[in-house]
Amino acid sequence: MIDVFNFHEGTSPLLISVPHDGIHLPADIRARMTAAGAALPDTDWHVAELYSFARELGASMLVGNYSRYVVDLNRAATDDALYPGQVATGLCPLQTFAGEDIYRRSGVDDVEVQQRVATYWQPYHDRLESALRSLRKRHGRALLWDAHSIASVVPRLFDGELPELNIGTNGGLSCAAAATERVAAVADASPYSYVVNGRFKGGYITRHYGSPESGVHAMQLEIAQRVYLNEASTIFDARKGSRLRDTLRPMLEAFSKSCESS
Numbered sequence: 001m002i003d004v005f006n007f008h009e010g011t012s013p014l015l016i017s018v019p020h021d022g023i024h025l026p027a028d029i030r031a032r033m034t035a036a037g038a039a040l041p042d043t044d045w046h047v048a049e050l051y052s053f054a055r056e057l058g059a060s061m062l063v064g065n066y067s068r069y070v071v072d073l074n075r076a077a078t079d080d081a082l083y084p085g086q087v088a089t090g091l092c093p094l095q096t097f098a099g100e101d102i103y104r105r106s107g108v109d110d111v112e113v114q115q116r117v118a119t120y121w122q123p124y125h126d127r128l129e130s131a132l133r134s135l136r137k138r139h140g141r142a143l144l145w146d147a148h149s150i151a152s153v154v155p156r157l158f159d160g161e162l163p164e165l166n167i168g169t170n171g172g173l174s175c176a177a178a179a180t181e182r183v184a185a186v187a188d189a190s191p192y193s194y195v196v197n198g199r200f201k202g203g204y205i206t207r208h209y210g211s212p213e214s215g216v217h218a219m220q221l222e223i224a225q226r227v228y229l230n231e232a233s234t235i236f237d238a239r240k241g242s243r244l245r246d247t248l249r250p251m252l253e254a255f256s257k258s259c260e261s262s
Helices: 052-057 110-139 177-189 204-209 238-258
Strands: 005-008 014-018 060-064 142-150 165-168 194-196 216-224
Touching: 005 110, 014 052, 014 110, 014 238, 052 238, 060 110, 110 142, 110 204, 142 204, 142 238, 165 177, 177 194, 177 216, 177 238, 204 216, 216 238
Parallel strands: 014 060, 014 142, 142 216, 165 194
Antiparallel strands: 005 060, 165 216
């Protein structure tokens, strides 16, 4: 069995969580999937590669290895709705973002959902929680950056073309206000369009773990994939990726610095 996650321990208070980069599927699950599902179109393609430079900043990194179609690590284990009134993509999704069926016949019953939670979801969150606890003990604070990407146009989830950088702080509840202001200032000075707490305000990870009053500051960045890859092929574009890193690095530095005394 492939490891549920890869973890790199850094030296700074910063932890990069990458829950949707994984592409692995257990054989029994893959055997039941449609061609549309097995293509894994809703993967956060190459996000771990995009953020590989963060280790130079002393960041720890936690990267999920299994597809979000196995279980979505950025949803509550109880599958509570993140955005009431919007299409819910689900803890164990049955349809792609485009509305295509992921499974040929039967979906995923409650027993299987609980098995997937225990096998894949819980180990990731146990490691995430323990890493944050260790950072707080060592540095007096923990800084959680939840790294995501999504196709630029997903009509079922949002209208039009998504801004290139989508900063989410659960409406300002998951991190210090100064952190949001400084990260947004970097985005504003960059060549990219951006929004703060727009369509994507942060998923379960940002909302659950972000607790500024307890010394844990959490922020999500959802990147429109046109910024760093060829969306038609999902191939990483090294030139675009290098250009984007020139903005991501100061964003991470601003996030870290703004939380130093919080």
